[in-house]
Amino acid sequence: MTLLPAFTAGEFHKAVASSPNQNCVRVARKQGWTAVWDDKLATAGTTAATVLPADELLLLTDAEFDSYQSGVRSGSTDHHALTVTPRDDGAYVFRAATAQPVAEVQLVFDADELDAFLDGVRNGEFDLA
Template sequence: MLPIFTPRDCIKAAQSSAGQNCVRVGRKQGWTVIWDDKLATDDGRDKALPSNEILILTDEQFDAFQAALRAGGFDHGAVLIERQLDGAYVFTAAETRDQTVQEVALSFDADEFDAFLDGVRRHEFDLDRFRTAACLPDSPEHCFAGLGLASQVRVSVGVVGLQGAPGADSS
């Protein structure tokens, strides 16, 4: 079942502009979404992203897409990228079986696209960068992997503690 994605679940590349207008990626529970934050509303960061504003991929499809981009290819499999005459890049789903709304098209300018490519090349959208993506109830230390804390997390009788944190038990 497809999880609900909110703007809080999505990150942008480090090279993106400080404001909005960025390609954002969200990953959790085996799914990845690509979202254009120009479509954001003032309704808040906790509302579900509308299905007509996101491309929905499996994690495997998105990983293959990233690998193709890193290799310099534009044969992306699950995502089609078409450069428009005005210089914009339009992302669409190659296969629509996972799309809840058909014909979703996300348009990005050259700066947005370049920042996204830089993030892909720097592995900023890899699964381990997303705190919620790899969280498993029986293995909560994975929830901290993307934060660089995985080696510091201790699990004891269902309680997660950070070793070395103030008040943390070092036993």
């Protein structure tokens, strides 16, 4: 069994093109793992030190996330560990195609949130340093 790192709210960052407030796709990377989080899930009690629960995170290996980023940059995101599916209401659902600590985690973003995230991916804002 693989021991996954705990991710705190303060470890996540959003794309430069994102809203200055919340409502953003956030990404954190550490110890070989990438976590994707929706900051709309934060509560009044969420601080930078708050450890986020697994049912709010999509967890991918760094290699899986980097493969997704490469796909975005080349125009092909089919068959990657992170899937983004449009809904009829204009929202987009993020899911992990890989096994997760909590099954069926999905994050929902609007078109602006998705566009800002993809802009950040294309500009290398979520690349490992």
